[in-house]
Amino acid sequence: MRIACSASLCLLAGAIAAQDTPIVGPRSLGMGGTGVAVADDHTVQFQNPGALGFFNRDPQDGERLMDPDAKDADVVSWTDNNNLRRKGWGFGVDLQFGAQVEGALMEQIAVLADIDYQRLGNQGIRTSQDLSDVMRAVAAIDKLDDPGNAVKVDGNAGANLRIGHFAVGARMYSEIVGAVANIDRINLGLGLGGPAMANDIAGSGAPQDGQVLLLTPAQQTELGAAMGGGANATTALRQIDFQARALGFSAEQVALIYPYLLGAAQSSSALGQGLDDNTTSVLATGYGVAEIPVSYGIAINQYLSVGVNLKYLLGRVYGTRVLVFKADADTIIDEAQKTNKQTSNFGIDIGLMARYHWVQVGLTGRNLNRPTFKGPTTSTGYQFPDVTLDPQVTFGAAFIPWETLSIAGDVDLLATDSLVSGKSYQRGSLGAEWNVLHFLALRGGIYQNLAESGRSPVVTAGLGFDLWLIRTDLAAACSLKRRAIAFDGTKYEVPEEFRGSFQIALDF
Numbered sequence: 415m416r417i418a419c420s421a422s423l424c425l426l427a428g429a430i431a432a433q434d435t436p437i438v439g440p441r442s443l444g445m446g447g448t449g450v451a452v453a454d455d456h457t458v459q460f461q462n463p464g465a466l467g468f469f470n471r472d473p474q475d476g477e478r479l480m481d482p483d484a485k486d487a488d489v490v491s492w493t494d495n496n497n498l499r500r501k502g503w504g505f506g507v508d509l510q511f512g513a514q515v516e517g518a519l520m521e522q523i524a525v526l527a528d529i530d531y532q533r534l535g536n537q538g539i540r541t542s543q544d545l546s547d548v549m550r551a552v553a554a555i556d557k558l559d560d561p562g563n564a565v566k567v568d569g570n571a572g573a574n575l576r577i578g579h580f581a582v583g584a585r586m587y588s589e590i591v592g593a594v595a596n597i598d599r600i601n602l603g604l605g606l607g608g609p610a611m612a613n614d615i616a617g618s619g620a621p622q623d624g625q626v627l628l629l630t631p632a633q634q635t636e637l638g639a640a641m642g643g644g645a646n647a648t649t650a651l652r653q654i655d656f657q658a659r660a661l662g663f664s665a666e667q668v669a670l671i672y673p674y675l676l677g678a679a680q681s682s683s684a685l686g687q688g689l690d691d692n693t694t695s696v697l698a699t700g701y702g703v704a705e706i707p708v709s710y711g712i713a714i715n716q717y718l719s720v721g722v723n724l725k726y727l728l729g730r731v732y733g734t735r736v737l738v739f740k741a742d743a744d745t746i747i748d749e750a751q752k753t754n755k756q757t758s759n760f761g762i763d764i765g766l767m768a769r770y771h772w773v774q775v776g777l778t779g780r781n782l783n784r785p786t787f788k789g790p791t792t793s794t795g796y797q798f799p800d801v802t803l804d805p806q807v808t809f810g811a812a813f814i815p816w817e818t819l820s821i822a823g824d825v826d827l828l829a830t831d832s833l834v835s836g837k838s839y840q841r842g843s844l845g846a847e848w849n850v851l852h853f854l855a856l857r858g859g860i861y862q863n864l865a866e867s868g869r870s871p872v873v874t875a876g877l878g879f880d881l882w883l884i885r886t887d888l889a890a891a892c893s894l895k896r897r898a899i900a901f902d903g904t905k906y907e908v909p910e911e912f913r914g915s916f917q918i919a920l921d922f
Contacts (some may be wrong), residue, residue, distance in 0.1 A: 434832055434839045435780070435806045436570050436587055437861075437891075439508045440915035444876020444889035445845030446859020448822040450776040450810025451767070452847070454496055455885070456506030456574035456919055459581050459709045459723060462776045462810070464765030466711025467719030468494065469501040470578040493716050493769050495814035502578065504921045506885075509571035512913030515897050516834050517563035519593070525554040539611075542620040542657075549657050552674035553667065555597060558694075561836045564593040581709040590700025591833040595735060598693040609642030611679050615650035621660075622652035628668040629655050637672070640679035699733040699833060701787060701801045705761065717770060723763035729787030730756040733798035753798075755790040761803070776810045804830040818849040829865040840865035845874065853880045857889065870895030870910050885919045 439457035442449040453461035458469075530547070539545050557563070572585030626634055634651055641647040654675065658668050704727070711721030732754045765778045781803040789798035805828065812822040822845055829840040845859025855878030862871045876889030893910040 434568070434589065435808075435826060435830055435841065436568065437510065437512075437913070437915075438570060438572070438585075440510070440876050440887040440889035440917050441847070441855075441857065441878060443510065443891055443913065443915045444857030444859065444874055444878075444887070445820075445822060445843075445847055446874050447841055447843035447861040448810060448812075448824040448845045448859065450765075450778050450808050450824050451774045451812035452496065452810070452814070452820050452822045453776075454498060454501065455921065456504055456576055456581070456583070457508065457572075457917075458576065459574055459583050459707050460572075460585070460763075460780075462765040462767055462778045463581070463709045463711055463721030463723050463763060464719045464767040464776060464778070465498065466576070466579045466581060466709060466721045467713035468498040468767065468769075469576070469711070470503075471499045471713060492771055495769060495772060495774055495812075495817070496820065497817050501576075502922045503576060504919060505573070505575045506917055506919030506921075507571075507573045508887075508915065508917030508919075509569070510913060510915035511569045512567070512891070512911070514566045514568075514911040515908070516566060516837060517560060518557060519560075519563035519565065522554040522557045522563075525550055539614040539618050541618050545615060545618055545620040545653060545657050546661065549654070549661055549663070549671070552671045553661075553663070556670050556674065558594040559597055562834060564591050564834045564837075566591045566832075566834055576709075579711050582707070583709075584704070584706050586702060586704045588700070588702040589833060590698060590732065592696055592698045593835070595695045595697035596693070608640065608679065609644075609646070612641035612644070612646040612650045615653055616646040618653070620653040620657060622649065622656040624652060626651055626655040628658050628663065628665045629672070630665075630669075633669075633672055637676055637679060640676055695735050697733075697735050699731075699798055701729060701731045701833075703727055703729045703787070703803070707761075707763070711765070717768055719767045721765045721767075723761070723765075725761035725763070727759045727761050727785050727787075728756065729759065729785075729801070730754050731787050731789045731798060731801050733790055733792070733796075735792065735796055753790050753792050755788050757788045759785040759787065761785045772813060772815050774812045774814060777807065778810075779805065779807045781805050801833075802831075804828070806830055818852065819847070821846045826864075838865040839863055847878075849878075849880075854878070855880070855887070861891075872911050876915075880921070883920055883922070885921045886917070887919075888914075888916045890914045 437443050437447045438460040441455060442457065442461065449461035453465045458465050539548060568589040570585060570587045572583055574581055574583030629651065638647040638651055641650055705725045707723040707725040709721060709723045711719055713719040734753050762782050763780045764782065767774065767776045782805050784802055784805055786800050786802040789800045791797050807827045808824055809827060810822060810824040812820055814820050824843040826840045829838040832839055840863065841861050842864045843859060843861040845857065847855055847857045849855045857876035859874045860871050863869045870893040872891050872893045874889060874891040876887065878885065878887040891913045895910045896907045897910055
């Protein structure tokens with residue numbers, strides 16, 4: 415069905431590029447998005463640069479990092495719960511991809527996928543089922559541009575080199591959001607209009623009980639006149655009202671879809687009633703940020719360390735607005751690539767890590783200077799807004815009774831804005847890692863957006879393989895809630911959110 419395929423273009427537009435506060439690295443993803451208090455690999459630059467101060471610290475250098483009551487100087491540090499002192503240097507590469515369905519956009523597309531919209535446009539209303547399909551279609555179309563309805567695709571990839579307390583890297587964050595921007599309520603291509611609409615509906619055999627309970631008197635008068643008046647118009651009004659009641663519509667819902675019915679009744683060849691004349695549009699906007707962070711951490715004592723990232727940022731904001739009934743996925747991608755603006759900025763991250771026997775806590779502040787990137791202007795003069803990376807402060811705590819077992823929790827202390835209209839993000843995470851015989855890491859966790867009620871928790875799982883010098887990790891995440899979507903006329907059940915991550919690293 416054409417409208418379902420066209421509205422699904424916002425999903426395909428995710429191939430272009432662009433970040434909320436992301437989850438970085440498969441170890442973090444596998445542990446539910448945690449990492450502030452347990453970072454120990456090349457992603458420490460993002461998770462908590464403060465941990466770098468504890469890397470590669472010999473217990474004999476300056477102070478004894480051990481139980482003050484111990485008598486053997488070779489005893490492993492009493493405070494070094496996850497043995498960070500062994501970290502001399504390392505290099506790693508990781509990548510991640512994710513997608514989220516926001517609001518009820520895909521449910522409405524799934525409804526439309528069940529309806530042969532093109533046939534209705536060519537033949538009009540011939541049966542009672544046709545009238546039901548028209549009512550369901552206009553109800554679904556009206557909800558496509560509800561605030562918060564969108565599909566979001568994001569990704570990040572990076573490479574980092576750490577040597578002792580220093581680290582340097584390169585990372586790309588990307589995110590794009592597609593949403594229906596406006597709906598043309600007149601040119602619906604139903605092939606109706608005026609008395610023909612009344613004749614079709616009255617002749618369809620659709621049931622009616624002689625009453626009109628949901629349409630107001632003013633609506634009956636206006637719609638009846640648009641359908642040419644007379645007996646057929648009266649019968650059609652009764653059938654429309656009865657069908658709305660049979661579908662469980664309220665008077666408020668009927669008031670929302672009424673403009674569509676009126677628009678179809680008022681359409682004519684002079685007005686242009688085909689889908690080719692429909693001006694419903696998809697707005698796709700997103701951004702990509704490439705950063706080069708330089709990091710350093712210093713341990714104040716055996717219990718506390720602080721670190722900082724100084725980042726050069728190169729950002730590109732993308733945007734396009736296209737007519738969905740005159741475009742395909744390639745058109746959206748091409749237009750978005752043409753319509754972009756690139757600007758540079760810098761960023762500052764600060765991390766703190768504190769530790770005691772069995773317990774570690776951390777605090778990471780990211781993008782504390784609110785770096786902003788300019789939005790592009792389309793050839794038609796539409797100005798896409800600037801994109802600002804909101805600061806985020808994340809607190810993390812971990813219980814590490816043995817070097818092989820970590821139980822961690824993170825919580826974002828701020829709610830950050832999103833490219834999705836009306837949506838904010840504030841993640842709470844919980845996860846665990848168990849290193850079996852020091853070469854196989856088993857991970858699991860859960861996270862949820864605390865800023866939005868009704869969001870399904872996302873469960874995560876991951877594996878890590880430590881093969882002497884080479885460390886390989888992979889992880890996946892999937893929300894507990896599934897949604898019906900439609901693509902190319904076929905319906906699928908997919909998670910509300912899903913993502914996957916992979917990395918390979920040298921770790922010494």
